[in-house]
Amino acid sequence: MRGLILAFQFLTRIPTVELQDFKKEELASAAVWFPVVGLTIGLLLLLIAELGLSVSPLLAGLLVMLLWLGISGGLHLDGAADLADALGAAHRDPQRLLAVMKDPHTGAFGVMAIVAILVTKLVAVSSLLASPSITLWTLLLIPAWARLGAIYWSQTLDPLGPGRAEDFVWQLTKNSYRLWGMMLFVCSLFFVSLLFALSAILSLCLWRLYLQWRLGGMSGDCLGAGIEYSECAMLLAALLI
DSSP, rough: OOOHHHHHHHHHHOOOOOSSSSOOGHHHGGGGGHHHHHHHHHHHHHHHHHHHHHHHHHHHHHHHHHHHHHTTTHHHHHHHHHHHHHHHHHOHHHHHHHHHHHOOOOOHHHHHOHHHHHHHHHHHHHHHOOOSOOOTTTHHHHHHHHHHHHHHHHSOOOOOOSSHHHHHHOOOHHHHHHHHHHHHHHHHHHHOHHHHHHHHHHHHHHHHHHHHTTTBOOOOHHHHHHHEEEEEHHHHHHHHH
């Protein structure tokens, strides 16, 4: 139970009970609960979507996007912005890349990344909610898939340097994320479609391949950016398939 509480505290701004005698080593036990956090986020998004749909799909999309942002406190968007700034300024210099990612200021590339992600989510969610042929299970499952991705990327890529991501690298076995992957795949298959299930897996694999090719590893910012970009990819895939 402590691991579940820590997972919510790490990934969201949802109020939880305060843990006593916290030890850094306990963070490793939290990672296995990331998909549960994602499902909880998805459920909250569904509830706010239903409220907004009583007025219009566009309003529902806006409410969903704002709640999505508020639940995480912008944590993953911050990672996407830091990574975008680093990639734009590093010119393939690994040390420069890490230095820029640690810089608390947001540059032009980071702002563009944030705007692109938010606009993509607003348009995609509004279009999804306006389509009678797309099940709302999609919105429930996407946050869970993305947070499963954080486990997958951290377990299959080398850390770029010391940081929060290394706190979660993470005394887990491969069976941990594989079991969650199987469960989410079955849910996606039965409640959405085979193509959506495959597109979810593909989005996680493509981000891993990109990080391996472009950076040779991962950091906490890379995990946060991956959550945002894979969510966008799955939303767009849900509309296109």
